[in-house]
Amino acid sequence: MKISFYKIIIFVIVFFLLIVFWLGLQKDNSYNTKSLVGTTLSSFNLPSINNGDAITENYLKNNKFTIINFFASWCAPCRIEHKYLLNLSNNGIKIVGVNFKDKKDNALQFLNELGNPYEFVAQDVDGKASISFGIYGIPESIIVNDKLIVIKKVIGPINQQIYEEILENLK
Amino acid sequence: MNLKRLIIIFFLFFISLNANENNNKLTEIYKNLRCLVCQGQSVADSNSEFASTLKLVVQDQVKEGKSADEIYEFLISKYGEWIVYNPPFNKKNFFLWVLPYLFLILGGLFIYVLIRKNRHNKAN
Numbered sequence: 001m002k003i004s005f006y007k008i009i010i011f012v013i014v015f016f017l018l019i020v021f022w023l024g025l026q027k028d029n030s031y032n033t034k035s036l037v038g039t040t041l042s043s044f045n046l047p048s049i050n051n052g053d054a055i056t057e058n059y060l061k062n063n064k065f066t067i068i069n070f071f072a073s074w075c076a077p078c079r080i081e082h083k084y085l086l087n088l089s090n091n092g093i094k095i096v097g098v099n100f101k102d103k104k105d106n107a108l109q110f111l112n113e114l115g116n117p118y119e120f121v122a123q124d125v126d127g128k129a130s131i132s133f134g135i136y137g138i139p140e141s142i143i144v145n146d147k148l149i150v151i152k153k154v155i156g157p158i159n160q161q162i163y164e165e166i167l168e169n170l171k
Numbered sequence: 172m173n174l175k176r177l178i179i180i181f182f183l184f185f186i187s188l189n190a191n192e193n194n195n196k197l198t199e200i201y202k203n204l205r206c207l208v209c210q211g212q213s214v215a216d217s218n219s220e221f222a223s224t225l226k227l228v229v230q231d232q233v234k235e236g237k238s239a240d241e242i243y244e245f246l247i248s249k250y251g252e253w254i255v256y257n258p259p260f261n262k263k264n265f266f267l268w269v270l271p272y273l274f275l276i277l278g279g280l281f282i283y284v285l286i287r288k289n290r291h292n293k294a295n
Contacts, residue, residue: 005288009281031207035251101220127224128231134249136207136221 033134041148046122063094068142072102073110078139081157082114089117097121
C-alpha cells in the first residue's frame with residue numbers, strides 16, 4: 001500500500017502539535033520568583049523607620065538565618081500572617097521587616113496594635129528597593145543565611161504549614 | 172536681540188528633543204516588560220503598584236546611563252525571563268527562536284515538492 005506524501009506530512013504536524021500540547025499541560029505555568037532560591041542577595045541600604053542607622057546586607061551576616069519580611073499597614077494579608085511572625089520571633093528567629101510603600105505613622109501604629117516581631121524595621125517608601133529583592137506583591141518573605149544566600153522564598157502570607165516548615169528548617 | 176531669541180528657541184528645542192528621546196527610550200523599555208501582577212499587560216499599559224514601581228526603577232537606571240539590555244539583564248536576574256516579552260536567545264528557548272525559521276524552510280520545501288509533483292503529473 002502506498003502512503004501518500006500529504007498523509008505523512010499531516011500525521012507529522014498532528015503528532016508534533018499533540019506533543020507540544022501534552023508538554024504544555026505538564027508544565028506548571030503559575031509564575032513565581034522561587035528561582036531566586038540559591039542566589040546571593042545583592043547589597044542594599046535601607047533607612048530605619050525610627051530615624052536610626054540604615055540597615056545593609058552586613059547586618060544579616062551576624063545571624064545564622066534571617067527572615068526579611070515585606071509588609072505594610074494597608075495590606076490585609078499582612079495582618080493575617082503577623083501572628084506567625086510573632087511566634088517565629090518568640091522562637092528566636094531573627095526577622096527584619098521592610099515597610100513597603102507605607103506612611104511611617106501608620107506602620108508604627110500597625111506594630112503597636114499587633115506587636116513587633118522585627119529585630120529591625122526598615123523603610124522602602126517608594127518601593128524601589130523591593131525590586132532588588134525580586135518582590136512583586138506583599139506580603140513576601142525571603143529567608144537568607146549568614147552568607148546572604150536565599151534559602152527560601154515565601155510569596156503571600158505565611159500560614160500554619162509554612163510556619164511549621166520554617167520552624168523545622170531554621171531551628 | 173533677535174540673535175538672543177534665536178539662541179533661546181534653539182536651546183529649548185534641543186532640550187525638548189533630548190527629553191523626547193529619553194521618553195521614547197523609556198516607553199520602549201516599558202513595552203518590553205511584563206506586568207507580573209496584571210492579566211496580559213505590559214508595564215507601559217499598567218498603572219498597578221508593581222508597574223509604577225518598576226517604571227521608577229527603570230527611570231533611575233536610564234538616568235544612571237544604563238542601556239536597555241543592562242536593565243533587562245538586571246530585571247531578569249530578579250524576576251526571571253518571564254519579565255521580558257522578548258527573551259534573550261539561550262538553550263532553554265532555542266526551539267522557540269529556531270522553529271519558525273525551520274517551518275519556513277520546511278514549508279518552502281513542501282511547496283517546491285508539491286509544484287514539482289504537479290508539473291510531473293501534467294507532463295505525464
